Every structure is written in C-alpha cells, then in structure tokens.
Amino acid sequence: MIKYLVLTGAGISAESGIRTFRDTGGLWEEYPVELVASPEGFAADPKFVWDFYIKRFKQSLEVEPNPGHIALKRLEDALGDKFHLITQNVDGIHRKAGSKRLLEMHGRLDQCYCISCHRQYNMNEIDLAGDVPICTACGSLLRPNIVWFGEVPYYLYEIEEMLKNCEVFMIVGTSGSVYPAAGFVMTAKLFGARTVAINLEKPDNLSFIDEFYQGRAGEILPSFVEKIIGDSNG
Numbered sequence: 001m002i003k004y005l006v007l008t009g010a011g012i013s014a015e016s017g018i019r020t021f022r023d024t025g026g027l028w029e030e031y032p033v034e035l036v037a038s039p040e041g042f043a044a045d046p047k048f049v050w051d052f053y054i055k056r057f058k059q060s061l062e063v064e065p066n067p068g069h070i071a072l073k074r075l076e077d078a079l080g081d082k083f084h085l086i087t088q089n090v091d092g093i094h095r096k097a098g099s100k101r102l103l104e105m106h107g108r109l110d111q112c113y114c115i116s117c118h119r120q121y122n123m124n125e126i127d128l129a130g131d132v133p134i135c136t137a138c139g140s141l142l143r144p145n146i147v148w149f150g151e152v153p154y155y156l157y158e159i160e161e162m163l164k165n166c167e168v169f170m171i172v173g174t175s176g177s178v179y180p181a182a183g184f185v186m187t188a189k190l191f192g193a194r195t196v197a198i199n200l201e202k203p204d205n206l207s208f209i210d211e212f213y214q215g216r217a218g219e220i221l222p223s224f225v226e227k228i229i230g231d232s233n234g
C-alpha cells in the first residue's frame with residue numbers, strides 16, 4: 001500500500017523559472033498547442049516543432065530544483081516504497097532533485113526517438129544545430145520523446161494500480177484540465193484515498209479534492225512535508 005502518491009504538473013516547476021502552459025503568459029499563448037504538441041503539427045512542420053523542443057531542452061539543462069521539488073525528494077527519503085511520484089512535466093527537474101520512485105508520464109525533453117523504427121536517442125547524441133535530425137539506423141525523422149495530444153501517456157497501467165492502492169493522493173501545480181491525468185483524483189477517491197491539492201489557483205477537478213491548499217508549491221510543500229514526516233514518526 002502506498003501512503004503518499006503525488007502527481008505534479010507545470011506549476012511545481014514555475015518557481016524554477018519554467019513557464020506553465022495555461023496561465024496568463026503561458027506557453028500555449030505563444031505557441032499554438034496544435035502546432036507544437038500534436039502528431040499532425042509535427043507532420044506539417046517538423047522543423048518548427050523541433051526548434052520549440054530544443055529551446056525547452058536547453059532551458060531544462062540550466063534550471064534547478066526549487067523547495068517544492070526538494071520537499072518531495074525528502075518525503076520519498078522518509079517514506080521509501082510507501083511514496084511514489086508521477087509527473088506530467090518533461091523538464092526532468094524531479095530527477096535532478098534526486099527523486100527515484102518517479103514516473104514521467106508525458107515523456108522527457110532529453111530524449112527522442114525514430115518515428116519509423118522507434119530507436120531511442122539521448123538529446124546529447126543529436127546535432128541540435130543542424131536540420132531536423134534523422135535516424136542513423138533507418139534514415140527516418142526523429143521526434144522528441146514527448147507525449148502529444150491524441151497520444152497515450154506512458155505507465156497508465158502502473159499508475160492505475162497505484163491510484164487504487166494509495167492512502168493519500170496529492171496533486172501539485174496542475175490545472176486538472178488535461179486527461180487522463182486530470183481524472184486520477186476521481187479514481188483515487190473512488191477507491192478510498194484522501195485527496196489533497198496544492199495549487200496557485202483552483203484546479204478544474206476541485207470537486208474530487210478533500211483538502212485544498214491555495215498558494216505556491218515552493219512555499220507550501222516544505223512545511224507540509226515536515227508535518228507528514230513528523231506525524232508518521234510520532
């Protein structure tokens with residue numbers, strides 16, 4: 001049984017300097033989501049899509065974990081296998097913070113793969129200054145390892161099992177508007193979990209949340225986590 005299952009979204013990376021998607025000034029305002037986050041957009045203009053993800057990949061190399069990421073790593077250290085983290089973020093910051101029990105359900109900015117033979121590459125093997133990168137095995141186009149709209153997220157089976165077997169399910173920094181992740185609170189609640197949200201604004205799936213803490217993840221999570229650790233020791 002998992003004690004704490006946590007789902008994070010773009011909001012937890014905001015305090016590390018990464019833009020969210022749907023807030024004012026969010027990424028989807030500048031880059032139409034259907035152009036840079038769909039298989040159709042990639043087919044229409046792979047160069048435009050690659051430029052977008054190369055920019056985000058380079059930024060991800062420079063950013064650092066903030067107190068929110070660090071608090072979740074601390075909770076993992078305290079709870080061990082009774083903790084698990086799922087993220088919709090592709091920036092890799094949870095990994096940088098040291099989180100190990102982690103599922104990156106929307107893919108990773110530091111990887112890409114061939115659209116034909118599916119061979120995987122690390123971004124650091126790729127010439128990012130050149131034209132759209134090509135598979136050395138078969139000559140087809142490479143694409144970023146990002147789950148786009150209309151595609152199925154990774155690890156859904158494992159996630160479902162964890163949602164059905166957790167005491168507390170907590171969402172942090174996610175608007176609760178992108179499915180299937182937005183529906184996880186409903187599954188967890190139906191199977192008996194207590195549901196918690198930490199978010200700057202009310203998430204769209206608030207009706208399935210038992211406890212809502214409004215504010216910044218980096219400000220709320222550290223003391224929140226210390227309290228959980230204190231309670232579980234006491």
Ligand code: OAD
Pocket residue numbers: 008009010011012014015020021022023026037088089106146147148149172173174175176177178198199200201202203215216217218
């Ligand atoms: P959104 O941009 O939709 O939502 C970010 C949420 O974080 C908003 O509800 C904000 O109020 C909140 N927020 C902002 N700053 C915060 C802070 N410092 N602390 C806490 N909360 C804060 O991002 P996601 O919900 O992650 O998919 O979006 C889900 C998916 O949609 C993404 O994974 C991405 C996107 O399209 C793909 O790229 C496949």
Ligand code: ZN
Pocket residue numbers: 114115116117118119135136137138139140
């Ligand atoms: Zn190939």
